Amino acid sequence: MSSPRAPKGTYDLLPDDAAERDAIVATAARVFSAYGYRHVVTPEFEETGLFERGVGEATDIVRKEMYTFLDKGDRSLTLRPEGTAPICRAYVEHGMHKLPQPVKLWYYCPMFRYEKPQAGRYREHYQIGAEAIGSADPAVDAEVVVMLAAIFSELGVEGVTLNMNSMGDAQCRPAYVEKLREYLRGHEAELCGDCLERIDINPLRTFDCKVETCRAVLDEAPRISDHLCPECSEHFDAVLALVRAAGLEPNLDFRLVRGLDYYTRTTFEFNSDRLGAQSGVGGGGRYDGLVEQIGGQATPGVGWGSGLERISLAMREPLAVPASTGVYVVAFNDDDRPTAFSVAERLRRSGVPAQLDLAGRSPKGQLKQAGRSGARYAVLLGLEELADGDVRLKDLAGGGEEDVAAADLPALVAARMAGAVAPSSGAPQAHRSLESEA
């Protein structure tokens, strides 16, 4: 077939999956709100320079993964590959340093990276994320970590472990990096080609290497945790204490060196064993130099991003999506179809979800649709024995029928359905959120 297909690494979210996605985001939104984070939306593309400067020229994202293009005005633009730099840009652009600090924001939007797709990895993938900008207090680091754990817990994301590390700051990291570099130079014979290159570019990344001999070398390498300045060390201890007090058990991982250049001090990553090779469900850290890096005044910040596709994969079971309810209007004769159309419209205006056949089906076919639609009632029009102005209300679950005046129908059905609210607690909220986002 040569008909068009979704581009490589992209996918369609069809109604069943989209309903689940909406429910997941609604749950996350509830948690964000509980912590006082507010929703922001930034553009799908930015000036290329924002990511080059913010994310870092040496990162894989900037070197080989960005969707960059020239627009008709010869501006170099890039489809957003990550969420933090754009939000920091917005923070600076809109003078948010004048607001009470830290400014706490969350987002839900697609990210674009030119990568080879595999399990849990797409060229267009969706993330939720949070950023708290404007405070260096360790309580902020702890808050964002605990908040992400709360979201996973609410969603039933399984097999999650939390890894944390501190990468130091401008005061202590340079000296440590130099020390690490020296150590690595002393073991060049045992390192793989990639790691040899990393010695000059970014020695910290050698900790990511999975080659056995490299790992052996790195196991004995000087660790950042032993070389933090007193301020960073104190900061990290304070973060850990708060995170532990919230009931989490962070695993201290000296190999956790995240791939973006902007991280300072705290870095963290949540992994799930239900995910395959790409086990990260969410990660982030502190980025005290980023705002200044992109042209604002020196401002600390901390945040994380989490992939929706991976959240779905790691969830215990699909989030319950509210069953559709309402009424299906059936016309037994073609002459009744215009009436069916207006009856359905009156029901909707009374707050009752209502559908009717739009494909010329037989009465039997219409009833079949009614059952399939999940409607609680069918309204039957055009039965010969009905009194003038009456319709027949059929309970699709119980099967009972009664004749009622068409004029009374909307109020009657609305009352019936209000009195028999579905017991599932998540449903009404998820439904509300669907309406509010529409």
Add this chain to the structure above:
RNA sequence: GUGAAGGUAGCUCAGCUGGCAGAGCUCCGGGUUGUGGUCCCGGCGGUCGCGGGUUCGAAUCCCGUCCUUCACCCCA
């Protein structure tokens, strides 16, 4: 960018020692003309991913290509 395994109906798949393209589910209709979700019957639906090659003949064998899946790199 590197490697491996796969692409047959809307979906899940069979057919693969070359010989007329199949099943289940879905969808539509019918079951004496007016009642759904079960059951029975029928129907719609495929350039066998695409392009080349071998052959009397290719879904089947060969090459290329695109796409999917999984892994590496790296990330969410």
